[in-house]
Amino acid sequence: MDLLTHFILLIIAGISFLVLVLVFYTLISNALPSFINFGNNEVTDLWNFLTGDIWRPNSDIYGILPLVLGTLLVSLAASLIAIPIGIGCTIYISEIAHPKVRGILKPAIEILAGIPSVVYGLFGLLILSPYIRDIFGVGSGTNALNGAIMLAIMMIPIMVSLSEDAINAVPRSLREASYALGANRWETMRSIVLPAALSGIVAAIILSIGRAVGETMVVLMCTGNSPQVTGNILDSVQAMTSAIAIDVGEVAGGSLHYHVLFAIGMILFLFTLAINMIADLIAARYSEAYR
Amino acid sequence: MDRKIMYAAIAVIAVVIIAGLAVGLGSNNNAQNKTNVTEIGSDTMLELMQMCAEDFNAESTTVSVSITGGGSGVGITKLIQGETDVAQASRAMTSAEAQNASTHGVEAVEFKVAIDGIAIITNGANTVTTLTLDQLANIYNGTYTNWNQVGGPDLAIVLYGRQPTSGTYQYFEEVVLKKGKTGASEYSSTMKQQTGNQQILSQVEQDPGAIGYVGVGYAKQGEGSVDVLNIQKNDTSIAYNALDENAVLNQSYSLSRYLYLYTNGVPTGAVKDWIAYVLSTDGGQRIVTDAGFYPLPSAVQQEMISKLG
Numbered sequence: 232m233d234l235l236t237h238f239i240l241l242i243i244a245g246i247s248f249l250v251l252v253l254v255f256y257t258l259i260s261n262a263l264p265s266f267i268n269f270g271n272n273e274v275t276d277l278w279n280f281l282t283g284d285i286w287r288p289n290s291d292i293y294g295i296l297p298l299v300l301g302t303l304l305v306s307l308a309a310s311l312i313a314i315p316i317g318i319g320c321t322i323y324i325s326e327i328a329h330p331k332v333r334g335i336l337k338p339a340i341e342i343l344a345g346i347p348s349v350v351y352g353l354f355g356l357l358i359l360s361p362y363i364r365d366i367f368g369v370g371s372g373t374n375a376l377n378g379a380i381m382l383a384i385m386m387i388p389i390m391v392s393l394s395e396d397a398i399n400a401v402p403r404s405l406r407e408a409s410y411a412l413g414a415n416r417w418e419t420m421r422s423i424v425l426p427a428a429l430s431g432i433v434a435a436i437i438l439s440i441g442r443a444v445g446e447t448m449v450v451l452m453c454t455g456n457s458p459q460v461t462g463n464i465l466d467s468v469q470a471m472t473s474a475i476a477i478d479v480g481e482v483a484g485g486s487l488h489y490h491v492l493f494a495i496g497m498i499l500f501l502f503t504l505a506i507n508m509i510a511d512l513i514a515a516r517y518s519e520a521y522r
Numbered sequence: 523m524d525r526k527i528m529y530a531a532i533a534v535i536a537v538v539i540i541a542g543l544a545v546g547l548g549s550n551n552n553a554q555n556k557t558n559v560t561e562i563g564s565d566t567m568l569e570l571m572q573m574c575a576e577d578f579n580a581e582s583t584t585v586s587v588s589i590t591g592g593g594s595g596v597g598i599t600k601l602i603q604g605e606t607d608v609a610q611a612s613r614a615m616t617s618a619e620a621q622n623a624s625t626h627g628v629e630a631v632e633f634k635v636a637i638d639g640i641a642i643i644t645n646g647a648n649t650v651t652t653l654t655l656d657q658l659a660n661i662y663n664g665t666y667t668n669w670n671q672v673g674g675p676d677l678a679i680v681l682y683g684r685q686p687t688s689g690t691y692q693y694f695e696e697v698v699l700k701k702g703k704t705g706a707s708e709y710s711s712t713m714k715q716q717t718g719n720q721q722i723l724s725q726v727e728q729d730p731g732a733i734g735y736v737g738v739g740y741a742k743q744g745e746g747s748v749d750v751l752n753i754q755k756n757d758t759s760i761a762y763n764a765l766d767e768n769a770v771l772n773q774s775y776s777l778s779r780y781l782y783l784y785t786n787g788v789p790t791g792a793v794k795d796w797i798a799y800v801l802s803t804d805g806g807q808r809i810v811t812d813a814g815f816y817p818l819p820s821a822v823q824q825e826m827i828s829k830l831g
Contacts (some may be wrong), residue, residue, distance in 0.1 A: 239681040287708065289686040289695065297711065361728060370680035373714065456685075459711035467714050477685045477717055483596050487685075 262497045265490035286458035288488045295457040301468035306443040308464055309378035317390035326420050327396045344388035352452030354379040369465050373455035376464045381449045386439040398433020404510035441506035447472035471499050533570035556586040556793040563610035564689050567781050570610035571610055574806050578799045580789040585792040594689040601784055602626050607793050610785040612689035633826050635800050637816040638763035639785045640777040643748040647730045652752040654762045655776055659698050664710030681713040682722045682734035694735055738764045739814015740789020773817055801827050
């Protein structure tokens with residue numbers, strides 16, 4: 232019986248690994264033809280693909296710089312909004328809040344994580360964007376800032392629940408030692424708990440940035456989808472995920488455009504893979520500290 | 523107790539699976555009694571063709587039609603590859619596609635099935651009522667960025683359009699931005715790409731400085747909150763509106779186009795029944811109006827019906 236259970240669970244675990252391998256294979260095998268074709272295409276080549284600032288698939292011009300910068304601009308702005316709020320929330324919930332308040336706040340934040348992203352997208356598109364248009368006096372409220380605010384709201388629950396775990400994992404003995412030396416609650420938190428949990432908190436932040444980079448529905452609905460190179464947060468941008476989502480449904484299978492979409496998917500995959508590995512490395516350092 | 527719950531759960535799951543299989547097999551059997559006709563292509567036409575197919579399938583005892591989107595180009599490619607019986611397209615076949623068809627031994631037969639006017643819409647608050655094609659091109663290629671450059675209020679222009687795989691995007695690029703012709707320009711990269719007509723309509727309803735292009739059916743839905751602009755071919759010509767049925771039908775409105783169905787060879791049997799239904803006055807041509815497009819003028823309709831033999 233034990234052996235059977237072991238075997239079944241092994242297969243189940245194996246399937247998830249197999250799925251990863253298959254996804255990666257699909258990406259590579261579909262992206263490769265685009266890299267091969269780049270060499271034969273007069274309009275574009277690999278260098279133009281990576282650094283070209285014009286994304287115009289209908290004329291076979293595939294510079295993904297506007298898309299990469301779009302993703303980075305929205306994610307960076309979202310992080311700048313989400314990090315202070317997320318860390319503040321975590322500190323308040325884990326160290327300051329009365330247990331009754333915590334009993335309400337914590338589930339509330341966890342529910343935020345369970346709301347489907349399309350609902351956030353609708354909220355940004357229909358409710359938030361008119362305010363952004365009127366407050367900042369721009370032509371349209373569907374822009375990078377709109378997407379960034381909605382992404383930040385999606386990042387906060389991940390950040391809070393992961394960094395709260397990190398803070399809770401700081402051994403009780405450390406806090407007690409600090410109190411014994413006469414430090415108050417604020418001093419203990421600032422000088423003992425936060426530094427001890429720092430790598431866990433940083434890992435939480437990085438993982439939530441990974442979420443922002445890979446998010447599709449919200450950026451698709453909120454940022455306006457203009458594939459332009461811009462650093463202005465009030466301009467409309469198109470993210471890599473949006474370009475894939477918008478075009479893949481109607482693109483002719485096997486065309487250069489089709490393969491380029493997979494190439495973008497691969498670059499996106501490398502982005503999030505790198506982000507997750509950095510988070511893992513930092514978290515690994517942290518888990519060794521108090522063993 | 524736990525075990526009982528588990529058995530109950532297994533029983534429920536088993537019942538659901540068996541019921542599902544039974545329903546699935548049942549519907550399969552029904553479908554097998556009818557000859558299946560497949561049609562793939564334009565998304566602009568998707569809703570129209572689905573409405574036609576629904577009525578046709580309910581009436582016909584021998585044929586069942588299924589419609590898929592994917593874009594005009596996809597439909598024509600599939601027709602050439604022999605993967606669909608009919609292709610729907612919101613633009614005529616290109617010469618490259620026609621050549622590709624003949625090398626594959628496919629004789630593409632074209633049927634005009636409806637007329638569509640691309641309406642240029644602005645927010646109801648905007649005072650601009652008329653644009654020339656040149657002005658429209660300069661707005662969409664980013665030369666003009668403020669409405670006061672075309673005689674309107676001091677208000678930044680916000681561009682809305684479709685995504686590059688859309689037939690409407692390509693049509694607008696050819697007719698307004700003159701792609702591949704002298705004086706061609708490109709879409710401004712600030713244009714906000716929307717995935718459907720409905721999205722463009724609701725954004726133009728929201729933003730005071732917005733301009734967008736949609737099928738005339740959608741423009742009618744937005745009447746009251748969006749304005750449909752009059753379009754002039756040039757400074758001196760008469761301005762026409764997409765809501766003016768006659769102007770669209772006789773193509774004096776610059777942005778009117780036919781919607782097409784393509785078959786491989788002159789259709790026979792089930793495919794012929796389907797095309798005949800789409801062209802019929804009481805069938806497809808009535809639904810065309812319901813879907814927001816314009817029906818064929820009767821001369822063109824007769825010409826198309828005679829093509830069926």
